[in-house]
Amino acid sequence: DTGVSQDPRHKITKRGQNVTFRCDPISEHNRLYWYRQTLGQGPEFLTYFQNEAQLEKSRLLSDRFSAERPKGSFSTLEIQRTEQGDSAMYLCASSVAATNEKLFFGSGTQLSVL
Amino acid sequence: DAKTTQPPSMDCAEGRAANLPCNHSTISGNEYVYWYRQIHSQGPQYIIHGLKNNETNEMASLIITEDRKSSTLILPHATLRDTAVYYCIVSALIQGAQKLVFGQGTRLTINP
Numbered sequence A: 001d002t003g004v005s006q007d008p009r010h011k012i013t014k015r016g017q018n019v020t021f022r023c024d025p026i027s028e029h030n031r032l033y034w035y036r037q038t039l040g041q042g043p044e045f046l047t048y049f050q051n052e053a054q055l056e057k058s059r060l061l062s063d064r065f066s067a068e069r070p071k072g073s074f075s076t077l078e079i080q081r082t083e084q085g086d087s088a089m090y091l092c093a094s095s096v097a098a099t100n101e102k103l104f105f106g107s108g109t110q111l112s113v114l
Numbered sequence B: 001d002a003k004t005t006q007p008p009s010m011d012c013a014e015g016r017a018a019n020l021p022c023n024h025s026t027i028s029g030n031e032y033v034y035w036y037r038q039i040h041s042q043g044p045q046y047i048i049h050g051l052k053n054n055e056t057n058e059m060a061s062l063i064i065t066e067d068r069k070s071s072t073l074i075l076p077h078a079t080l081r082d083t084a085v086y087y088c089i090v091s092a093l094i095q096g097a098q099k100l101v102f103g104q105g106t107r108l109t110i111n112p
Helices: none
Strands: A005-007 A010-013 A019-024 A031-037 A044-050 A053-057 A065-068 A075-079 A088-095 A109-113 B009-013 B018-023 B033-038 B045-050 B061-064 B070-075 B084-090 B106-111
Touching (some): B018 B033, B045 B061
Antiparallel strands (some): A031 A044, A031 A088, B033 B084, B084 B106
């Protein structure tokens, strides 16, 4: 399968713990996006990378959240000191830069903070 | 906030055409209309997009009104596997990248 891969699929953690998610984009896709989705809502944009540069961050991305994309390949999203409100599906998408680009999404990481 | 308005839910019989409407009355001249769908427990899947002209691909057809204030996604022969939440999105470019602003979408149920 050459689609966007996310790991883990599910994560259960206790409040206050740190968690890290990984996203492997489609190879040769130079853009990578992170979205968050809560139950019954559409996905919300968090941040995006062009190659290794993080070019935009949503105000939703508090300072407890950090994302990296070293070498412009895979990306990680870390949440420090998790809170119950962080419980959500975290989706990664990748694309090739274009005026009318199409995003290819992974299946997401479902985070539950107890 | 999402720049589109969609009905929250729709039903369609298997084998019939499913027509999903979307209003985007504040769309700008250079903004595209995108449709994605999300099947339960999966990430969103790109379906189709358009600027002014009607578009068709192997999945669906997109009809955009002449004033571009609304559009309709057509699934010509709906199957049970088309049951999903369908999102109509007007693209917002940030430094040239696609910042998709999803609304709540239309939950389409295909009935046998």
